[in-house]
Amino acid sequence: MKIVPEKLRFLLPAAAFAVIIVATLLLFDPDPGLMRGINTISECGENSLKYHILPGKVEMNWQIATLSGIFIGAILYSIFSGKFKLETTFSGNALDFGGIWRSALCGIAGGFLVMCAVMISGNSIWGHIGNAVQLSSGSWIFLASTLFAGMATLLLFAGNGDPGEKAGRKTNKRKTSTGSRK
């Protein structure tokens, strides 16, 4: 018997996220973002490349612990729920580029832009959500801009239908017509 109806299944994860955010405010910092942790790890890597030395000991703080926990939690949940699945390319449509190298290009470009956004705005998306809960105007503007920009990019590239979907439809039509002739 399902306790939560199908339509309301988003409630539990949403509430869980909210509790974690507020608990972070209570236990750690008014700024729940993990930028300091990301910067620490990045500096460690940068120094090791610059000075050709092995990465040194990273000073542990709650942010590094949280980042490590996210990775471990994802692995544990994936394994125990059976959702673990190795994926080397993005599932393809014409714009998504099916191959590994094209996936790499999209991934690197996307990651680069997201990190630029994080550095310019001053916080990660998680941090902005945490600050939005505290009614920080800048974070609300950031989240709104993200949504609008993502929507606009989708409309610009996909228009009245994903080019990949259109290509897929054409391929299916050809296959169907071939099948019917037979």
Added chain:
Amino acid sequence: MTSISLVFFPGAALSYNWQIVAGAVSGILIGALLVKCSFCDRSRIRNLLKLADRDLVATLAGMLFFGLILRWAACRYNILPENCGVSAGRALNSIIGGILCGVGLYLGGFAPLSALAGVGNGKLTAVWAIVGMLIALPVLQWCDEKVSFNHNWNKALPVGKVSWDFFDSGNPALYAVVALAIVLLTLALRRNSN
């Protein structure tokens, strides 16, 4: 009702070692939730940006809504102070950052945390996003050294000492949020009618 008075900000509620433990536990929960809700699935993030994925949109909206309620309740019963210690955001930085983030999410589909969770979920495509993020840091530092903006055209946004300042009629963010809510509602109604 008796108010619970605690000393906080930063991290005074827990000692250093317990902070590490609490951080790890919260990280494990966040990682599991990110995988469960498919926040590290690129196609679903794209559907989220299109507002086509009802579950993800509802989870994100619910997260903000419940967070606001919980934080209000915590302030009401003096568990958290009303002075949010968040540093003032800047309008132009937030807008430019948001635009870049939206485009980046469309291309790569991963944010920093969801990329980490994605690697744990077996999505090796997230590794490329992490590589891109790591490249961005030194590039931006280099740009910061070479380019400087001398004129102060980017004023700090107001940070309410009391949370209710957000609802001041002079706050531009309030109108942005109202406009966003109207647009989302219109889009949701259009989708349902289609």
